[in-house]
Amino acid sequence: MAKEPRGVMHAEVDSLHRLHGDYYLQRFTSPRLVFEPGQFVMVKPSGSLDPFLPRAYSILRVKRPGRRAGGGKTVVEILYKVIGKGTTALSQLKRGDRVDFLGPLGNGYRVPRNLTTTLLVAGGIGVPPVVALAESLRRSRFTVHASRKRDIGHRRMVAFIGGKTRHDILCAADLRKAGATVHVATEDGSLGHRGLVTDLLDSFLRSSVDGRRSTIYACGPHPMLHAVARVAERFEIPCQVSLEAEMGCGFGACMGCVIPVQGSGFRVQGSRKPPAMNDELSTMNDRSYKLCCKDGPVFDAQEIAW
Amino acid sequence: MTSKKRKGSGKDQGRRRSSSKRPNLAVTIAGIAMKNPVMTASGTFGYGTEFTRFFDLNALGAIIVKTVTMHSRQGNPPPRIVETPGGMLNSIGLQNVGIDAFLRHKLPFFRSLTTPLLVNIAGKSVEEFATLAKRLTDVEGVAGIELNISCPNVAGGLDFGTDPTLTYEVVRAVRQATSLPVIPKLSPNVADITVIARAAADAGADALSLINTIVGMAIDGRTRRPKLPGATGGLSGPAIRPIAVRMVWEVARAVKLPLIGIGGIMTGNDAIEFLLAGASAVQVGTANFLDPLASMNVLAGVEAYLTRHGFDSLGSVIGAALPREGKA
Structure with a gap:
């Protein structure tokens, strides 16, 4: 703890x-x-x-x-x-x-005990928590109690890092050092695959046999995380995303950093149009928010009203 | 008039200390006995529990929780906060769980504290304010009611605090609906705050809190749109402190009620400034965001000031900057 x-x-x-x-x-x-x-x-x-x-x-x-x-x-x-x-x-x-x-x-990534493959997906400056997770899993391999070693021993880490150019690809060496296989995508093709990081994730899952026992841990720009969430949904893989929002305090007091989540009647599928402002004090809202700082920043991808 | 007539003054009227005892910080406002004059402002202290990991809330003079409304409110869409020079604009939109859930789930925690709780309420009509006040009356753990007649971030939120007739009506209705101390929170978004203060006093308010945020706006040069989705927001932080101090000073001379000063208090010396202007207590607001221990730092600073100047109690400080009677 x-x-x-x-x-x-x-x-x-x-x-x-x-x-x-x-x-x-x-x-x-x-x-x-x-x-x-x-x-x-x-x-x-x-x-x-x-x-x-x-x-x-x-x-x-x-x-x-x-x-x-x-x-x-x-x-x-x-x-x-x-x-x-x-x-x-x-x-x-x-x-x-x-x-x-x-x-x-805030709350960090949650790692299930029976995890076999850890899929790490990072975009641009979203890489720090993903590296932190890789290094933590690497450490746990050596420090974990013998009774759990069997589970941990099978763990495999595959990282997908994306960015606009090769200058936006950070920490690839750190991820490799932590034991991850690293795949890189850049939008201009200056390093690795030319295209999006989700292309790589998608093709990996298509060819992978143990995808079903994987979990995706992602952090990056909102559109990228949305795309990752869609891939996860398609392959029915649990997916945790670390979100960003402008925060006033960081511990739940200011209520500034709200994230729209799936709730009673709140649907913005296919649209990022913001909900209307409250028009009067008595408005019964049909939308639901969670605080990025206190309820997150790591959320289950399914929970988010993308 | 002098500060000596105020109900909220400290027990001793300001003799210089001869002993090395710690100063007495206790203050009673509208019949609510507080250990010290440092309170937390509504909307900046969550439901209290957000802060328990940082310090013992029993050290506070009083706690005021986020505005409670009849029904739960999800608040405004993000972004809700914009940083500005020396402060911030917010447009939260009174996000809260509603009175039922508040009484059921949030209030019990406060019963475990020795610090009194004031509940801040907002209604869309005079009747709704009165109904909310009734719901809180004779409820264990509620020491008083603060009326949010000054929220700039919901339609109609400011009406009750900017029209003296409406201020009178709403305060009167709440006064008749409850036996609890009633403390309207005044808006600075008026030409003359003393007019509103008098209306609230005439209607039977027990004390006044001031000020709420100042309506402000910030525009993004890149998108050429206002930074907040609702265009305007409430400005808070040290940027508004001189305005708040001035308004406390004006209201202190206009009404005899005890005042609770609010506006950009970051340190003990900031709090002292409000006390000197005539406030009997203060609320720490935006500073809570920058440091969850801000209220404790303010409290320590107030005590240090009294000690440094050899004062036994707050009585020597409260209203000391006001003109003497006859001169005002």
Whole structure:
């Protein structure tokens, strides 16, 4: 079980690495933190009202101080693409700069015991939770109790990573190191298959014999996740997706990060048209929302009103 | 008038401390005894349980939960939040479980706390406000009612708080419907907030909360559309604090009721500013999003201020910035 946080912690920038383009890997030294793959942290530079709100970042990796390091600090790694104010501010911090750090938050991926094949699907900057899951499964192979080794031993990991160009393909080496077979798709064909990551997933499942005992774990842009969910539905494979929404707090207080879910009468099949605004106080709503931060960010794909 | 006439003032009227005792932070507002003046603002504290993993809610002066309506509401479509300089716009749309589910599923938790609970309600009519108030009366665990007559994010939500006649009618109806303390939450989206405050006071309000969010808007230059689907939202955060302090200061001179100051309070010193302007207590709102322990930090800051200045109690602070009687 993940350890519960007590409130905003002060963490310090340990290092910042520009991967390529606008992609950055940032490390923070923080108080001890235990996380489940798929969980996230809320981060913003300390002592500034601009940006005002913290941003949610999926945890890529946590390095605990080794015995030899004795008293060394926990290091938390996040991966992000500089897009707006929040990510720009983080990418301009120097080693030793303080950040407000809250987490781990949310619910991670759930891994069934009898899983045989783990299918990891990531698009662009959606790769961190998927890598975290691969590395966690890799570790569990060595640390799991003998009674469960039989199940774990048969586990096979296949990863599908997609992006617009080869510069949007991240962490392929990390996934391979974790023991996954990696398939890459780029829209411009600059690396791997020319096309979408779901093409690769689809053709893999067509030729695969043990698809029925697989589970898909995905994270990426919403349209990609929708496509993955459709593939999963077609092959009748359980599918967990990690969603993104603009969050105010990250722990269920602000109710800002709602995700439309299948509920009483709520249907938007084939359409992403937003539901109408409440027209008056007495409106009985026929739609249903869940909070991305508290109920997710990992959801069963079937639950989502795509 | 001076702050000494206020019901909400602290017990001692501000003698300088000689001992090294901790200051007495207790305050009574509208008959609700609170351990300290730090409350949590409606809509920023969920149903309380979101915060129990972070701190002991018994340390709070009072808790106000998300607005409760007659029927459950799913709220507005996303995006619901937009960051702005020094604050944020929200358009949640009063998402809540409805009064029945609230009483059945959410209220029991609060009975386990020593901190009083105030329930914030919103109705679409005067009758609905009164019905909601009746439903909460004589219910164990409910210490008072805050009236949301100032929600900018639902059609008609602002009407009751921007027209003094409607304010009077709704407060009067609720006053007659319940024996609980009634605390209207005032909207800043008016030309003169003292007119609304007086109407609420005349109708029998026990205290006033102010301010709710200020209607605002942000437009995306890339899409050339408003960032919120409903175009406008409620602005909160430190950006609105000077406006809120000014309004508390104005209302403090206009009515004799105890006031609860709200608006961009991030620190203890921010809270002190509201107390000096005439508020007897404060609500921490948006700051709860940035740090779940924000209310505790504000509380520690208020205590530190009293200690630093050698005050025994809040009485020395409340309304201290108001002009003396006769000058106002």
